[in-house]
Structures are given as C-alpha cells and as structure tokens.
Amino acid sequence: MIIIDAGHGGKDPGAIADGVKEKDWNLEVSLHQYGFLKKLGIPCKLTRKTDTDLSPDKRSELVRSSGATICLSNHFNAGGGSGAEVIHSKYATSVFAKSTADALKKMGMSVRRVFSREGMNGKDYYYMHRLTGQVETLIIEYGFLDSAVDRKKLNVRSYRFQLAEEAALAAVRYMKGTLNSSVYFVQSGAYKEKSRAEQLCEELKKKGYEAFVKQER
Template sequence: MIPGNLLGPGGVDIARSSVVKQAPRFLLLAVGAYLFLQTSVCLWEKLFFDRLAREVSALGSPLMGKLVVVDPGHGGPDPGVVRGGVREKDITLAVARRLNHFLRQAGAEVVMTREEDRDLADPDLWDMKERKRQDLERRIALANRLQADVFLSLHVNSFEETDEYGAQTFYQAGSEESRRLAEAIQQELQSLLGNTERLPKAGDYLVGRLAQMPAVVVEIGFLTHPEEKKLLQDPAYQSKVAFAVYAGLTKFFAQGR
C-alpha cells in the first residue's frame, strides 16, 4: 500500500519521497481503476520525473515503443476559437505538451506537429481557408510519412449557445480501429474529468480520410461555456485532460493494437 492521506475520491497525498519505488506499478494499475496520485505541488505532474519514468518503462508499458503523433490544433495566424482573449491554439498546445510528457514517460515515441505558435502552411499563403487546409494536410502527411501508430489531434469546441459543455472524441466513420481508439479515450475523459456524458461521434473528417493509421480528434471542452472556459485555462485541469487522453491511449494498446 502506498503511504499517504486519502483526499477524497481519486485523491491520495503522498507522504514521503521514498514511495517512488512503489509508485510505477501502482500507476499502471491506477489507469484502469481511476485512482490518481496527487502531490502538494500540482496534480499529476510531480510523480513523472526521470527516475520514475525509467521504472515505469521497465515494467513494460503498453505504450513502449509506440509512435504517437500529437497534433495541437491551429497555431500561427490561425488562433482557432477565441473568447475573451483566450485562444484555442494556446490551450491545445499546453495540453499537448503535458500529453507528450506522459506518453514519453511511459516509453512511447512522440512527435508533435508543432511545439510553438506556428502552423505548417507556406508562409506566403494568405488565403486562410486554403492555408488551414494545407496546414492540416501537412500535419496528417507527417504522421503518414513517419508511419505513426496513432494520430491524436487536440482541439477546443465552441457553440452559439453557452450551455454546451464537455469533452468529446471524433473519428472517421467506417474505421474500426479509430472507433476503438475514440471509445477508449472517451471512456477515460468521462471517468477522469467527471463533467461530460458525451459519446464518441463518427463522421466524415479530413483527418480520418487522409490518415493511414487510427486517428481521432479530441475536442477537450467548450470555450463558449463560461465555467469550462475557466477550467481549460487551469494548468492542473490541462494536466488532467492530458492524463485522460494518455490513459485512453494506454487502454487502446493494452487491448491489442
């Protein structure tokens, strides 16, 4: 048993640093049991330092050696959804960086389509509709060229009415592997965030049509919902969202990708 204080549902305050030797196996089990470890610094992040990463990897994570392309939506001249000065492109990059961290600690190889405020379109292409399409096509082309195991695109949703809220995962209709991936991630979003009852949604998306591997778009919340807007700006909540996506991806590979 890991020493510490029970903070409430899903919360454990680690009592001493020596627990690190026990933590890796506990963490791998916790993904399925929805148990989380909390430190006095910030939810999720304190435990994932180098020594722990090596021990987790040594246990044989389902993510070990998998190539994951993480796509923070928008960037550069394309801010995505903007509400009250809060830009989608900043939120997706923040969550992607945290997801990158979790995945690498579990032994995955990670390529991010962008690691700063930029897009992948030609600098001199100023027609925004064409620029967005070129940008997206190049992101997917990167994943195809690398022969990635999965493609994860992170976005923030919006709606005319301000009462819509909740993270939701989208996948290409007819793709069984993408459906499985979307379901695994959505289950973790529902369980770990506790504020969405949305289900995975199939459709016809450019990402799904062009990707040569399981691919999903994760809309991590609504910037048009006042309370969710606040959450999406909170670093601790961003880590929680990233961990949910990570847990879903772990489940997907554990089930036999």
C-alpha cells in the same frame, strides 16, 4: 508509436472565447502529453512544437509519414454546447473513441458525444481522418471555451493537463490491447532515501535516458 497533433496554430487561432485562443491551449496540452508519454517510455512525436502554421496537407503528411499507429489531435470547442467530444473516422470502430471519452468522464468532464462525420462525397468530413492514411486518428475536443460550466474546470491548467494525460493513457491501453503491441516499463533502482533515487535519475539523464522519480507507498 503515437503522434500528437496540436490543432490550429500560427495564423489560425481556432476557437476564441474570453481571451483564450484555442491554438494556445492545444499546444500547451500537447506538449504536456508528449512529455508525459516520454516519461512512460512510449515512443511519440509532435506535429508542431511551437506556434507555427501547418496547412492541412502538411499536417496530415506529418501524421502519415510519422510511423505512428495512433494520432491524438487535441482541440477545444466553441459555438454553443458543453462537454467533451471525441471524433473518430467513419472507417474505424468507436472502441478507441469511447474508451477515451470514458477516461475524460472519469476526470469529471461531461461527454457531449462520440461520433464520426461523413462528408458530401461519402468520405470522412474532417481532413485529419480523411488524409492521415492508415494512422487511426482521434480528434479530441476537451470542452467548450464559451461554456461557463466547462471553463470553470478548464481554466485550471493542471486540470487540462490531467485530461490530456487520461487521453494519452487511453491510447496506450488501446495500443496494448487492441493493436496487440506490448508496452514495457524498465525500473533501474529502488531506494528508501529520496536523494539516492534522485542521484540515479540524474545519472540516467546524463546518459541520454528518459528518467523520473516515482514514490510508491
């Protein structure tokens, strides 16, 4: 199970630059990520589906009680800098974070750093690491809103979605390989005629199954 967290929301806009509020892009990529994983048949949840307020206690409680093993907390950065950042708990290895960073790099987004941060009390600095229990949480900053280099890429909505998909696939690979859980894909039919494939797809949807048509060459 993966839980997807759209950072900030409601009265908390997150970073703001050139007319973009971070909370909006966070929600947009999180909803896309959720739909993408559902199509793959991967169990997943969201901490928020709309532009709502979530206190740190409420957000972290949603993650802790979700039954998930992984949380992807989606963000966009600001404040001077360029490139993606992937932040992991000080109690976790960097394996998952580095594989996620590599996936973003393959999509053409430079990676500024992969790191963990310790607070003054010796525990994790970020509450999404400190308060989410046994769930392995990654905070993913997909780029800087106030960087001309990053914004040229991030202004393209489909590119933001591609980055979100790559992060999701990195999580699936990590679950399968490191957490020793298997992922199974079910194929219901294969047709040369697209219309027949679409007909079966609609029949499956009516019965409550997640279904989509994919062309293989």
